[in-house]
């Protein structure tokens with residue numbers, strides 16, 4: 367079945383990431399933030415700014431090639447962060463929870479937060495802001511660009 371799409375604009379991503387920062391504030395302070403590249407980098411930057419956190423670590427877990435899911439592969443493990451105690455992990459979303467399970471194995475004591483969550487991934491995340499259905503594919507601002515769309519009257523006539 368073709369997925370439905372949920373398009374997230376820069377403004378919306380900024381607003382949703384700030385909402386996540388508000389929720390995370392009461393659980394802090396954190397020793398630092400671990401951003402899961404690449405999707406977690408922008409939310410992590412916004413959250414780091416709001417939580418006044420300057421220590422940012424990155425982990426690269428590659429699970430998808432566009433919309434096709436493969437075996438998760440750790441392209442870069444965390445250099446610092448130990449077992450994750452006192453650290454905050456940030457990603458843009460959880461879908462199946464595959465990436466989350468890999469990061470949890472690497473940093474079992476960290477707090478894991480995402481901006482968006484789908485039902486299958488929800489049990490793997492500690493804090494998130496917006497839930498979308500499992501058959502929805504989230505399109506981030508970096509996945510899209512504005513383009514010409516024909517007037518409704520013209521496209522309806524075809």
Ligand SMILES: O=P(O)(O)OC[C@H]1O[C@H](OP(=O)(O)OP(=O)(O)O)[C@H](O)[C@@H]1O
Pocket residue numbers: 402403404405406427428429430431432457458459460461462463464465466487
């Ligand atoms: O819960 P899951 O089913 O594992 O899916 C969620 C992960 O998939 C996407 O990353 P992706 O592997 O596409 O890499 P990217 O962040 O570099 O685009 C997204 O940024 C999450 O990290």
Ligand SMILES: Nc1nc2[nH]cnc2c(=O)[nH]1
Pocket residue numbers: 430459460461502503504505506509
């Ligand atoms: N952009 C994007 N990447 C994903 N990786 C896993 N699920 C998704 C999704 O819904 N949107």
Ligand SMILES: [Mg+2]
Pocket residue numbers: 402403404405406427457465
């Ligand atoms: Mg990712």
